[in-house]
Amino acid sequence: MQFDSWQAVIEMGGYGFYVWLSFGVSFLAIGVLAVQGLRARTKLERAFKQEQHRQQRLARRHREVS
């Protein structure tokens, strides 16, 4: 390792703020993108289930009427 201690890793030779801000925000941006994609998937699954229930309800009513 290039650094003697974890303290030195954080300090980054005086550039710690810039280096860790860069990596932090980049990580956050990719994380938001990934989580947003996962949540979109959950939302789609929920929309599908709702549609299924609606169709079943309609089918049941149709049977009752006929």
Added chain:
Amino acid sequence: MWRWLHPYAKPEVVYHLLGRWLPWVAGAAALILGGGLVWGILFAPADYQQGDSYRIIFIHVPAAMFSMSVYVGLAITALIGRVWQLKMADWALAAIAPVGAVFTFIALFTGAVWGKPMWGTWWEWDARLTSQLILLFLYIGVLALYHAFSDNRTGAKAAGILALVGVINIPIIRYSVEWWNTLHQGATLTVFERPPMANSMLFPLLTCILGFAFLAAALIFHRMRNEILRQELHRPWVKAELGETSKQTEAV
């Protein structure tokens, strides 16, 4: 060739294919990018001029590279969608653009944060930085147009045309550092020349670039699956895919 390609134009087939690849691609992205970053941040030597601030390169350069290559991919997809009227090429626009936009944002942000200690300024309206900012607006424009119409095909058409027109910006970004006097340095990596970089810095950088390729693929695959599902939500194959409730519905 067309006969061979034909089954791959079916959304269902693509959905399952991407689903099979996704865990491997995502795993490779986490492993390679994680390894490359740890290598670059902790083990690569410090730069003799920039000290440890240069370590931003390990995220800045891969993000900037792929912000452009993803755009080229977006433009090719738009071309396929316009010329061959392939609906899945249209849908891919919605999967690719957000990933490219985030990579562009990362390139701009890390560039600004790197510029502050090295150039003494967060931002300068110079050719490279400005053209990269325009790239971000292009991505946002493509996304906005795609979702702006209630008719999905109209939106995809408009977004595709913007993506195609915007491709002019790519050579401008690429050569901005040669055509104009800019603050930004020249290309770090070129295909034909040996990079002016020690192997101890070059290898972790190349690892990060490879990791970013897998990251881009994983994010795009996942979003493409979402978009296919969204478009095909009422098709029978989705019923088999998403719910056991389908049996009850069919029994009726």
